[in-house]
Amino acid sequence: MRVVVIGGTGHIGTYLVPRLVEAGHQVTCVCRQQRNPYHPNEAWKQVQLVSLDRSQLEQQGKFGQAIADLNPQVVIDLICFQIDSARQLVSALQGRLDHFLHCGTMWVHGHSVEVPTDETQPRHPFGDYGIQKAAIEDFLLREIDQRSLPTTVLHPGHIVGPGWLPINPAGNLNPAVFAQLEQGQEVLLPNLGMETLHHVHADDVALGFMQALTHREQAVGECFHIVSAKALTLRGYAESLATWYGQPAKLRFVPWEEFRQQVSAQDAHLTWDHIAHSPNGSIEKARRLLDYQPRYSSLEAIQQALSWLKNHSV
Numbered sequence: 166m167r168v169v170v171i172g173g174t175g176h177i178g179t180y181l182v183p184r185l186v187e188a189g190h191q192v193t194c195v196c197r198q199q200r201n202p203y204h205p206n207e208a209w210k211q212v213q214l215v216s217l218d219r220s221q222l223e224q225q226g227k228f229g230q231a232i233a234d235l236n237p238q239v240v241i242d243l244i245c246f247q248i249d250s251a252r253q254l255v256s257a258l259q260g261r262l263d264h265f266l267h268c269g270t271m272w273v274h275g276h277s278v279e280v281p282t283d284e285t286q287p288r289h290p291f292g293d294y295g296i297q298k299a300a301i302e303d304f305l306l307r308e309i310d311q312r313s314l315p316t317t318v319l320h321p322g323h324i325v326g327p328g329w330l331p332i333n334p335a336g337n338l339n340p341a342v343f344a345q346l347e348q349g350q351e352v353l354l355p356n357l358g359m360e361t362l363h364h365v366h367a368d369d370v371a372l373g374f375m376q377a378l379t380h381r382e383q384a385v386g387e388c389f390h391i392v393s394a395k396a397l398t399l400r401g402y403a404e405s406l407a408t409w410y411g412q413p414a415k416l417r418f419v420p421w422e423e424f425r426q427q428v429s430a431q432d433a434h435l436t437w438d439h440i441a442h443s444p445n446g447s448i449e450k451a452r453r454l455l456d457y458q459p460r461y462s463s464l465e466a467i468q469q470a471l472s473w474l475k476n477h478s479v
Contacts, residue, residue, distance in 0.1 A: 166263070166378075169193045169237040171219070172244030173212075174202045176324050177268065181241070181371035183208035188375065193235055203328035223250055229257025241266045241374060248300045255305070259313045264381055265305075266374055269320040271363060271390065271444040273299040280361075281396070281447035284320075284388050292438065302388060315385040317377045321370045322363035322392040322444055325466045327473035332362055334403035336439035337432040343471060346403060349412035355424040358400030358416065360440035365392045366466035369459040376455040383454040390446035393463040399440070405464050 173182050173194035179202040185192045186208035193213040202209065215235065222228035232240060232254060240262060245251050251267070258265060274282050275289030290299040305316045325331040333342040335354055345352045373391035377384040397405075400416065407414035425433040451457035461469070 166238045167191045167193070167236060168239040168241065169195060169232060169235050171195045171232065171240065171242045173241075175243060176203070176326065176329065176367045177243050177321075177370045177374070179203040179328075180326075180368040181243075181374055182212055184371050184375050186211050190239075193237070195232065195235075203326070219244070219250070223253055226253065229254045233257040233261060238262060239264045239266070239378065241268075243268045245301060246294070247297055248304060251301045251304055255309060255314060259309070262314060264378065264385070265314050265316045266377055267301065267305055267316065267318045268370075269302050269318045269388065270295070270298045271320050271322045271392065271446050272442060273302055273320060274444070274446075275442065277443065277445060280445040282390075282445060283447040284390060284450055291441075295442075306386060306388060311386045315381070317384040317386075318388040319370070319373050319377060319391045320388060320446070321373075322365045322390075322396075322446060324367050324370055325364045325470050326367035327470055329470065330474065331364060331467045331470050332435075332439060334358075334362075334399050334406065335428075335432070335436055336360070336362065336399060337428075337435035339428070339432050343406070346407045346412065346414070347410040349407075349410075349415065351415045351417055352403055353424060353427060354399050354403065354416055354418050355421050355436060355440060357418055358403065359398050360443040361396040361398055361445045362402065362439060362463070363392045363396040363444040363446055364463040364466050365459065366461040366469070369393065369461055369466075372459065373451065373455070373457055376451070376457050380455045387450075387454070389451040389455060389457070390448050391451060391457065391459075392444075392446045392448060393459050393461060393466065394448060395463065396445040397463050402464070402467075406467070409464075409468060 183206040272295035404414040
């Protein structure tokens with residue numbers, strides 16, 4: 166198949182593009198600039214790289230047609246964040262593709278009602294990112310005739326892997342939290358530390374896209390959670406990492422308002438966003454229809470990322 170991957174040199178594309186090449190597909194990677202993927206792979210030598218500035222072309226009303234001009238049979242869009250972007254792309258691709266795959270997010274659910282959350286639960290998105298992604302999903306799966314654009318939407322959790330910093334047990338990106346756990350120092354957690362995070366290795370997300378392509382008949386017109394088998398509580402995450410570091414977990418739990426006052430504004434903002442969502446997704450639908458079998462647990466994916474960062478002195 167002729168496959169165009171939009172945003173193919175990022176976290177997911179680093180693993181997805183080589184998988185596509187190895188499966189025998191003819192792959193074109195569209196990105197804004199000719200940046201290297203996070204990890205080298207010989208498969209990239211067989212990939213056509215096309216540099217397109219999506220924002221600029223969308224302002225000119227030309228991005229969708231630019232993708233259509235590449236004559237794909239399959240388009241995988243990893244970087245669509247606004248409903249208007251989705252509408253422009255779809256208008257140019259309807260009636261021309263065998264399969265269109267969109268990367269969504271677990272954030273479309275907003276807060277959970279029952280956990281683990283499955284794909285049938287009502288959406289309560291909040292925050293611009295979740296609201297826009299939910300609108301895109303609704304547009305792609307409910308407004309578009311699937312005969313004119315066979316579509317699948319995949320919803321990853323917190324993507325993690327070698328090359329970048331994971332969301333930490335406090336629900337933000339401050340690397341000091343990992344250092345404190347490694348050194349046996351006290352770590353501050355909000356509330357009782359029972360909110361959840363749901364990490365997924367980037368290669369398992371790539372696997373999800375591959376399985377959706379392989380099981381096209383079951384995938385078209387559907388959305389799927391693509392996460393690890395189980396979410397982590399903040400407390401369980403911190404305790405497990407401390408054990409991995411060979412240290413006792415010294416955790417102090419404080420009410421949200423006290424936590425917010427003791428960390429930076431940026432850390433507080435990220436923590437609140439993560440604990441307010443507390444994603445905990447079921448992968449039973451993906452297992453049943455796509456034979457999706459993630460290789461990594463959340464903790465294994467996180468540990469691999471942390472080991473890479475330490476070995477590369479990042």
